[in-house]
Amino acid sequence: MNIQDERKEAKDFAQELLPLLGGKENIMNMTHCTTRLRFELLDESKVNKVGIDKLNGIHGTFSRMGLFQIILGPGIVNKVYRAILETKLTPVSGISPAEPPKVRMNPFIRFARTLSNIFVPIIPAIVASGLLMGLIGMIKVFQWAPPESSLMRMLDIFSSAAFIILPILIGFSAAKEFGGNPILGAVIGGILTHPSLLNPAKLGYKVPEYIEILGVDIPLIGYQGTVIPILLSVFFMSKLEMRLRKMVPSSLDLFLIPFLVIISIGFISLLIIGPISLFIGDMMTNMFELIYKSGGVFAGFLFGGLYSLIVVTGLHHTLHAVEMELLANPKIGVNFLLPIWSMANMAQGAAGLAVFFKTKNERLKKIAIPSSFSAFLGIIEPVMFGMNIRLFRPFIGAAIGGAFGGVYVVLTHVVANSYGLTGIPMIAIVAPLGFSNLMHYLIGLGISVITAFIATLILWVKEETE
Incomplete structure (x- = not known):
């Protein structure tokens, strides 16, 4: 499919979606992240959630922290976002944009939402820099180029710019x-x-x-x-x-x-x-280091098992601040939390694969493979919100896999030299810290995936017909 066809498809999708949201006049504000469209609505009761869920390409919908969110997956979300903007989306007449709908949120949730809004826009720069740092590390390990070559100096400039x-x-x-x-x-x-x-x-x-x-x-x-x-x-x-x-x-x-x-x-x-x-x-960093060292495998089990629940609440973006402080602290200088989060993300993908083999629902089968693969690349919202939470038992299976994977990476002291990457891409920021670090990370991924897959199969019960 060429670019023109993709734009037309996104435009047609936007035309179908807007009436189901209660029309343009019901939308106060719209933003998006890697996988989701986020709508601040005047009246959420006007939303036809059943109709939205039936649209082709929708991985799920949910409402959180005053925002109605639609999961589309990476890539397509940007095109649909632009297509909706091209419909000349404007605030509701008579209501100032400075006066958003009043949503009751406790201070902690409001703080978490604020941090999330700050960090989400800069994540692409961090991810790109992390991948480049991983590439540099692999070039040095396998001696693909001399360390003082012009190529290496250029790559070092590219990779360090975002962090500087x-x-x-x-x-x-x-x-x-x-x-x-x-x-x-x-x-x-x-x-x-x-x-x-x-x-x-x-x-x-x-x-x-x-x-x-x-x-x-x-x-x-x-x-x-x-x-x-x-x-x-x-x-x-x-x-x-x-x-x-x-x-x-x-x-x-x-x-x-x-x-x-x-x-x-x-x-x-x-x-x-x-x-x-x-x-x-x-x-803050000393507290996490104390928990990590004194808690040992229990800390890995707890963090790995609960991380997906943190993602559900939207608080996971606040952890970027902690990871940045860990790397910035001269006494620590590494990220020991990210490998644990990666185990939880991979487990969500494995649970999604188990759903593919067990479900008889053709719609779930259709989204299971791409959303699971997305989780293996570090983007878990499609598989988690689209399937695992909705069916609940796969979500529990994923939590079990994440917990056991977390135990292993804590036990073997797996660390990373950056943040923003999980799953398979995280190999790039694990490998530069040594072959042993890489091998233990890969073994941890295997434990997480296999455990989550088997746990989901064991927990599976005959699903209700839709």
């Missing part, structure tokens, strides 16, 4: 979420990673310079690779910016507001927020 400017990317995305100016958010990220500031990864063998402020010596330490300092700085930046917009005349806001925001938040970030954030980050 990570606070800038987070600052831009966070400012959009907090209601501030994204460009100013990026500038705050640039301040915290300025070349004049010592990279914290070099603290073991380099001593930072100090400046004296009001009689206090302040170390010039940067925040490359960290998350908490930039999130807090941009949060306060956005609040200050919104407050200033109410006070400063519109004729002066272009000049005065950016100046006041940058100079005040810049000082506060380097003198107060940064040092406090490093302390918080160290406490």
Whole structure:
């Protein structure tokens, strides 16, 4: 199928979908992630969920945190999203976009949703960098090219760029979420990673310079690779910016507001927020390291078994912040959580394959293979929401597989040098840390897949006719 046919198919699909959502006038806002369309609706009772589920290509629907979500799978979701935008989607007349439907959420869920909205847009950059780092590691291991060759130097630049400017990317995305100016958010990220500031990864063998402020010596330490300092700085930046917009005349806001925001938040970030954030980050990573080391196989069993449940709640994106802090911490420097999450994701795919062999439902059979393969590549929403949760027992089978896989990778100390990749692609960020690390990871995947597949077959009961 050529590009023109794909666009036409996406456009036709959008035309079918909109009436089932209650029409364009029922849509307040629309976003998307790797596999899902997310709709903020005026009245969710107008949605024809049965009709949507029957559309060809739909892997499932669900409502969470005030958003009605439709699972389409990777690739097609972008085309359908653009096709819906091309229908000239506009907010409901008489309702301001700044006044979204009121949805009751406890503070923790609201916080998790905010973090998810910040990190989801930057995941593609992290995934690409992680794959490139894996490629570099494999080239070095198998000696495909000299380490000092022009090719290796170029690949190193490509792979490290996203991590070098990570606070800038987070600052831009966070400012959009907090209601501030994204460009100013990026500038705050640039301040915290300025070349004049010592990279914290070099603290073991380099001593930072100090400046004296009001009689206090302040170390010039940067925040490359960290998350908490930039999130807090941009949060306060956005609040200050919104407050200033109410006070400063519109004729002066272009000049005065950016100046006041940058100079005040810049000082506060380097003198107060940064040092406090490093302390918080160290406490957080040390806590996870303590659980990981003291909990041992129990920690792997618990994390591996419960991770899919965390994905259901949407809180899994908040874990990216923890993984970033693990890598940024000079005392740790590796990601020991990601291999556990990978076991859980692979188990979801294996449970989906078991459903393919057991179900007599032709619609489930049709989506089982592609959605399971998607899970093996690290994208679990299609198989999890489209089949496993709906049938429940496969979801339990996947949890069992993830738990046993998690036990093995913790027992053998499997780690990664990046984040954002799970399943088969994660081999790229596991292999550079040694052949033993890679082999134990692959064995863990085998344990997870086989256990989840068998557990799902054992738990299977005769399904009801639809």
